[in-house]
Every structure is written in C-alpha cells, then in structure tokens.
Amino acid sequence: MQRSLLGLVAAFLVAIAAAQLAYRFTSDPGDEPVFDPWAQSKMEFVAWNGTRWTAWIYDDKFEKVPVDSGTWSRHANASIAFTDWNGEPWQAKIDGDNFLLAYQGNWQETSDRSDALRYRDWSGQNQIRTVAELRR
Numbered sequence: 001m002q003r004s005l006l007g008l009v010a011a012f013l014v015a016i017a018a019a020q021l022a023y024r025f026t027s028d029p030g031d032e033p034v035f036d037p038w039a040q041s042k043m044e045f046v047a048w049n050g051t052r053w054t055a056w057i058y059d060d061k062f063e064k065v066p067v068d069s070g071t072w073s074r075h076a077n078a079s080i081a082f083t084d085w086n087g088e089p090w091q092a093k094i095d096g097d098n099f100l101l102a103y104q105g106n107w108q109e110t111s112d113r114s115d116a117l118r119y120r121d122w123s124g125q126n127q128i129r130t131v132a133e134l135r136r
Contacts, residue, residue: 057134
C-alpha cells in the first residue's frame, strides 16, 4: 500500500517537472505571464513638477490619478505633461493612433508627431507606451 502511494506521488511530481521543462523549452522568455491585468494599459510617470501620476486613455482623453491625493485629484485632460528619457519636460496630446508632442508645452512652436511616449516612470526607468497600449 505504501509503495503504491509513493509511486503515485513520484509519478505526480515527475509529471509536474516534465510540464515545467516542456514550458521552458518551448516558450520565449518574453512570453512570461504578466500578473498586473492592466500592465500595458497605463503609465506611471513623473510630471514636470516631480509629482507621480498614473494615466491611461479613455474617450480620447488622458485619465490621470495622482499618487498624492492630498494635493491633487483624479481628472481627465486632453494633454499630459511628463518628463522624457533625458529628464526634459514635454507635453503630449492624442492624435488618432499617435501623439503630438510639444517641448515644454509650447504649442506655438513646431510640434512633433510620435507613435509612442518615451517617458520616465516613478523609479526613473525609461518606459515607452503607445496610444493602443494606453487606450481602455
């Protein structure tokens, strides 16, 4: 009886190990599961004044939620002010499936068209998001 129970447990453990090995050999490391359901549909960015925000796109506007809700409140806006990979201040507006970008929010000067926002997240890491990724 004990031998058959030990045999079943051993067979079960071998099956689990074989499944893990098969998964590792047949999947790309980039295919790892994402546990945050909205991991790509939001951006956690730093604004010009150093405040931290979370944003996404809803009805062609940026929905923004501050980390510090004592000073700021959740709101929607047509533009977003963020710092780019070099720490420079930019403002972005949604333009279909792209973004219009203005350095320091100066829309009277030439604006750039971009397929993605290249911004710094809360920890200072460079991130990139497209309109499609941010749209909810």
